[in-house]
Amino acid sequence: MATRGKVEKKAAKDKDERPLNIKKYQYVFLIVCEDQKTEPQYFKQFVNLFPPKTLHIEPVGTGRDPLGVVERAIQENVDLSKKINREVNYVWVVFDRDDAHLDEAKVKRFNTALTKAKRNKFEIAYSNEVFELWLLLHLEDIYCLPCLNSENLFRYRPLHRHDIYASLHDAIRKHPNYSNYIYNHYEPLKNQKSVIEVIQEIGNESEAIRRAEVILKTQNCVLELIANPSTKVHLLVQEIRAWVKYFAD
Numbered sequence: 605m606a607t608r609g610k611v612e613k614k615a616a617k618d619k620d621e622r623p624l625n626i627k628k629y630q631y632v633f634l635i636v637c638e639d640q641k642t643e644p645q646y647f648k649q650f651v652n653l654f655p656p657k658t659l660h661i662e663p664v665g666t667g668r669d670p671l672g673v674v675e676r677a678i679q680e681n682v683d684l685s686k687k688i689n690r691e692v693n694y695v696w697v698v699f700d701r702d703d704a705h706l707d708e709a710k711v712k713r714f715n716t717a718l719t720k721a722k723r724n725k726f727e728i729a730y731s732n733e734v735f736e737l738w739l740l741l742h743l744e745d746i747y748c749l750p751c752l753n754s755e756n757l758f759r760y761r762p763l764h765r766h767d768i769y770a771s772l773h774d775a776i777r778k779h780p781n782y783s784n785y786i787y788n789h790y791e792p793l794k795n796q797k798s799v800i801e802v803i804q805e806i807g808n809e810s811e812a813i814r815r816a817e818v819i820l821k822t823q824n825c826v827l828e829l830i831a832n833p834s835t836k837v838h839l840l841v842q843e844i845r846a847w848v849k850y851f852a853d
Contacts, residue, residue, distance in 0.1 A: 626684075629660040631693045631847070634684055635840070636677035638699040640665035643735055645800045647698075653848050661844070669710075670699040670717035670730070677726055696840050697721050701732040702765070705829050714829055727843075730828055731835040734765045736772055736789065738837040739799060741815040742807025743775040746833060762832040772799070779806045813838045 626632060637643035644663040651661050662684065666676045677697050684692050697717075704714035721728050731737050740746065746763065773787035782802060786793055797805075816838040823831040 624660070626660050626662075627688045628657045629688075630657065631659040632684065632688060633659065633661045633844070634677070634680055634692050634695045635661065635663045636673055636680055636695070636697050637663060637665050638668065638670065638673050639735065640667040642798075642800060643698055645798065646735075646739075646803075649800070649804060650844050650848070653844075655851055658851050659847050669702070669713060670697075670704065671713040671720070673697050673699045674717045674721045674724070674726065677721070678724055681724075694727065694843075695724070696727045696729055698729045698735070698837065698840070699731075700734045701730065701829060701832070702734065711829065718828060727840065729835075729837045729840040731837060732828065732830075732832045733763065734768055735835075735837065736765070736768050736799075737763070737833055738812065738816065738835045739803050739807070740768055740772045740775060741812040741835070742803050742809060743772070743778075745815055746771070746819070768833075776802055776806070782806070809841065813842060 635644075635647050637647070644665040647661060647663040651663075654660075664676070664680055666673050668676060674697050677695055681692050681695050699717070701714065704710045718728065737746070769787065769789045773785075776782050776785050776787055776799075785796060785802065787799055792798065816835050819834050820836065823834045826834075828834075
């Protein structure tokens with residue numbers, strides 16, 4: 605005969621492993637990301653901010669280029685709609701420009717991603733060049749001097765992704781609790797907190813939104829492919845925060 609303690613332990617385990625019944629939620633957010641780890645981890649921080657059965661956030665990582673992200677989002681949207689027996693309320697695609705501007709084939713795929721996303725009524729949260737720009741904005745302003753372009757309009761000087769990675773590394777190390785932190789985008793150290801955990805702890809989301817808005821305003825009317833630096837991730841974050849406030853009121 606099993607002891608009472610073992611029975612209770614098993615019951616607790618079964619409860620923890622019980623699959624989430626998304627059908628019972630009022631709203632469902634599908635967020636399909638380019639990155640397989642960093643971006644989904646970032647959006648998972650919002651999942652538990654909502655009361656039960658109100659709004660469910662479903663982050664999905666793909667490891668694909670922008671067009672691949674949109675194509676995956678189309679399929680995920682179909683699959684999730686079948687799972688909940690109704691339409692998904694909001695679908696967002698999150699991707700970077702990366703090297704999409706370097707050759708004709710990549711330019712075509714990037715522009716097709718934008719077109720296909722809009723055709724499917726997906727919201728777009730792109731970053732130029734990389735998502736880590738959004739993380740950096742949690743910690744500091746980006747010091748890019750505006751310059752005159754071919755149309756004599758003031759724009760920011762482009763930032764290479766390695767400059768963003770280096771600035772993120774330096775900005776984190778300025779914090780007294782992370783003076784020895786090593787940010788390595790390509791090979792993250794396993795014996796320290798992830799960059800998402802660090803940003804959650806020491807970053808300022810409100811300031812990040814403000815900074816992103818300033819940059820986006822400066823890049824007004826500039827095509828996404830060449831609007832470097834810029835990000836629209838803050839638009840998705842603002843949307844999520846608005847829903848958090850809605851259910852809290």
